[in-house]
Amino acid sequence: MLPAHLRSLAKAGSEVMLEIDGPVTQRSVLDALEEQYPMLRGTIRDQVTGKRRAFVRFFACAEDLSHESPDSALPEPVATGAEPFLVIGAIAGG
Amino acid sequence: MSSVRVLAGTRKGAFILTSDGKREKWDVSGPHFGGWEIYHMKGSPADPNRIYASQCSGWFGQLIQRSNDGGKTWEPVGNKFTYDGVPGTHQWYDGTAHPWEFKRVWHLEPSLADPDTVYAGVEDAALFRSADGGQTWQEVAGLRGHGSGPRWQPGAGGMCLHTILLDPHDPARIFIAISAAGAFRTDDAGVTWKPINRGLKSQYIPDPEAEVGHCVHRIAMHRSKPNRLYMQKHWDVMRSDDSGDSWQEVSGNLPTDFGFVIDVHAHEPNTIYVVPIKSDSEHYPMEGKLRVYRSRTGGDEWEALSDGLPQSDCYVNVLRDAMAVDSMDSCGIYFGTTGGQIYASADSGDTWSAIVRDLPAVLSVEVQTLP
Numbered sequence: 001m002l003p004a005h006l007r008s009l010a011k012a013g014s015e016v017m018l019e020i021d022g023p024v025t026q027r028s029v030l031d032a033l034e035e036q037y038p039m040l041r042g043t044i045r046d047q048v049t050g051k052r053r054a055f056v057r058f059f060a061c062a063e064d065l066s067h068e069s070p071d072s073a074l075p076e077p078v079a080t081g082a083e084p085f086l087v088i089g090a091i092a093g094g
Numbered sequence: 095m096s097s098v099r100v101l102a103g104t105r106k107g108a109f110i111l112t113s114d115g116k117r118e119k120w121d122v123s124g125p126h127f128g129g130w131e132i133y134h135m136k137g138s139p140a141d142p143n144r145i146y147a148s149q150c151s152g153w154f155g156q157l158i159q160r161s162n163d164g165g166k167t168w169e170p171v172g173n174k175f176t177y178d179g180v181p182g183t184h185q186w187y188d189g190t191a192h193p194w195e196f197k198r199v200w201h202l203e204p205s206l207a208d209p210d211t212v213y214a215g216v217e218d219a220a221l222f223r224s225a226d227g228g229q230t231w232q233e234v235a236g237l238r239g240h241g242s243g244p245r246w247q248p249g250a251g252g253m254c255l256h257t258i259l260l261d262p263h264d265p266a267r268i269f270i271a272i273s274a275a276g277a278f279r280t281d282d283a284g285v286t287w288k289p290i291n292r293g294l295k296s297q298y299i300p301d302p303e304a305e306v307g308h309c310v311h312r313i314a315m316h317r318s319k320p321n322r323l324y325m326q327k328h329w330d331v332m333r334s335d336d337s338g339d340s341w342q343e344v345s346g347n348l349p350t351d352f353g354f355v356i357d358v359h360a361h362e363p364n365t366i367y368v369v370p371i372k373s374d375s376e377h378y379p380m381e382g383k384l385r386v387y388r389s390r391t392g393g394d395e396w397e398a399l400s401d402g403l404p405q406s407d408c409y410v411n412v413l414r415d416a417m418a419v420d421s422m423d424s425c426g427i428y429f430g431t432t433g434g435q436i437y438a439s440a441d442s443g444d445t446w447s448a449i450v451r452d453l454p455a456v457l458s459v460e461v462q463t464l465p
Contacts, residue, residue, distance in 0.1 A: 005129055005154060009170065039170040043154040047174045055153040089153045 003089040006044070010037040015084060024079035026058060027070040044087055055090040098420050099164065099462040100438075101145065102430055103132035106454035108147055110165045113449075117426055117440040120449045126168065127159065134201050134415055134458040135165075141209035142462050146228060148199040148214070156198050158214075158228045171228035175199070175216055178235035184218065185247035194218045194243075201415060201458075203258035207265075215255035219246060219272040221284070234284040237270065242289065242306045246275035249309050249328075256414055257310070262317045269323065269338060274309035277325070279338050290338030294327060311354045312414045316363035324366050324393070326356040326414075331368055333393050344393020349380055355417035359442060360425040364392040367427060367443060369412040378409035386429070388443050402446035403437060410435070415458035422463060430456025 001015050010016075018032040027050070034041045045052050050070065052058070057066040061075045061083050077083035100111040100120075107125025126132075130149045138144040147159040147168070156175065159168040181194035197217040205211035210227040213234075221234040246253060254273055261267035266283040269290075276291040289305050299307040309328035316322065325332040325341065329352050332341040345351035350370045359365035368387050372380045379385060383406065386399040410431035420426035427443050430436045434453035439446045 003153075005151065009154075009157070039157070042156065042173045048176055053153070053155060092152075 001084040001086045003087060005089065006040060006087070009039055009043070012037060017081070020079075023071075024074050025071050026065065026068065026074065029074065029085055030070075055092060057088045057090065059086040059088055060084070096422060097464045098422065098426065099137070099142075099464060100418075100428055100436065100449070101135040101137065101165070101458075101460040101462070102436055102450075102453065102456055103134050103147070103415075103458040104430075104434070104454040104456050105131055108132040108135055108149075108165075109450070109453060111436070111449060115422055117420075117422070117438060117449075122450050123165070125454075126165070130157075131198075132457065133198060134460070136202050136204055136460045137164075137462045138204040138209040138212075139206050140204075142464055144204070144209040144227075146202040146204060146212055148202055150198045156196075158199065158202075160228050172224065172230050175214070175222055175231050176233070177220060177238075178233040181218075182238070182243055184243055184253060185245060187248060189247075191244065194220075194238075197252060200254045200256045201258055203260060206260055206262055213258050213260075213268075215258050215270065217252045217254040218248075219253045219255040219275060221255055221258070221270055223284070236280065236285045237278060237287045240278070240287045240289070242275070245304075245306050246272060247307065249273035257313045259313060259315050259320075259323075261315075261320045263320055267320075267337075269313060269315070271310040271313050271325075273311060274307060274328075276306050276308040277310050277313060277323075277338055290334070291341070292339065293334075293341030293343075294332065295330070295343075296328065298328070312356050314356045314358050314366070316358040319363040322363065322392070324356050324358060326353050326368055328352065328374060331356065331393060344389070346389070346394035346396055348387055348396050353412075354414040355412050355429060357417045357419055357427070359427075360419045360421040362390070362425075362442075365390045365442070366393065367417065368396075369417070369429060371411060377411040382407045382409060384408040384410065384431075384437075386427070386439075386443055386446075399439075399443045399446070401444065402439075408433075413457055416456050418459050418461040420461045420463045426461065428459050428461055430459040432456065 096115045102109045107128040109124035133148045135147040143164045145161040149157040183191035186192035201215040203213040214222040222231040257271035259269040271277045278287045312326045323334045331345045333344045384403040387396040410433035417429040427439045432455040435451040438449045
């Protein structure tokens with residue numbers, strides 16, 4: 001699930017379905033997302049370091065996964081598509 | 095009949111205003127990229143329908159947008175700005191060493207001849223170039239290779255490369271300015287650069303006449319006389335008649351010589367415009383009166399232009415990239431304010447009116463004169 005500004009940039013709906021071969025991790029999800037929507041490169045994580053942007057957080061299954069390793073497995077319901085992986089823009093500023 | 099297109103970047107999106115040559119009625123389109131900061135938009139002199147825009151946000155970083163139809167439709171292009179080699183350090187506000195970090199693109203300057211070639215001035219200060227319509231960007235590394243980078247420091251707005259002037263008579267010559275490092279020039283298409291700050295005096299740095307460290311706010315040039323440059327510095331309005339090798343102060347009778355914008359009349363290389371701002375801690379016009387000052391003598395002698403501008407209770411600012419001129423027979427002057435107005439004069443500044451008001455704070459204004 002994408003924040004509004006990234007939805008309009010990608011011309012996508014609020015929820016994007018991704019096919020992922022292999023382990024479902026933050027990295028593999030974002031790799032697949034950027035492959036499908038190249039205009040999102042650099043908007044969620046740094047293009048060189050791969051580091052999550054400071055005002056972006058990752059939530060799933062009522063948990064904040066922002067500080068988990070990008071290569072840790074995401075919860076099973078996310079991998080099966082039952083629950084969304086949420087990319088959230090911080091509630092901050094005007 | 096010719097027409098005019100005004101490209102306005104604001105804190106919350108881009109707006110495009112169009113009018114016929116009379117410049118009396120304006121159509122406003124936008125916001126484009128609503129909610130995003132648009133630091134700058136500029137059209138290619140070689141193909142006016144090619145426009146580049148710098149789109150950014152504190153949340154999602156930097157994007158570059160490109161239009162091939164005069165701003166009706168846009169496509170995101172490359173946004174990977176990677177410094178060449180080890181970026182090194184510059185001075186932080188407290189004087190300590192701070193690593194170079196890319197933050198945003200302040201200014202886009204399309205080539206005079208090739209619509210696919212465009213320069214980007216970025217924060218932390220560096221110059222980038224794309225030769226493929228903005229798809230990929232390479233640093234023009236000779237600028238930071240000059241070696242004075244460790245002595246550069248950010249102004250209040252950040253350490254930004256905000257001015258890029260391409261010499262129309264010499265494709266190898268480029269002028270740039272950085273706040274707060276100063277002005278630099280290359281004569282070999284960017285391979286080597288030299289600081290061009292002799293004559294600048296800045297009391298806010300330890301050596302007021304240092305080679306670098308000056309807070310240059312804006313430089314302007316007339317295309318028929320590229321050896322003459324005009325500068326609005328943090329304080330002081332300056333002029334150079336030798337391509338920046340030396341500068342002299344031309345603040346003359348200005349009520350205050352602090353300000354951000356400076357521009358040159360399209361047909362009169364000695365006619366220049368500034369918007370005096372009260373001080374570096376009070377970023378608004380003096381006495382609540384918004385006045386443009388014009389000199390027809392290349393500086394020193396200035397006249398206030400106020401007809402049509404608010405003359406009471408006006409406390410807006412005019413940011414460094416927010417003034418531009420058209421090249422109609424009767425030269426049009428345009429500027430945008432942090433209060434969201436864009437004021438225009440179709441008679442070289444004698445009379446003014448707001449062509450739009452109540453936009454988000456205006457960050458930049460560019461004008462295209464179309465056939």
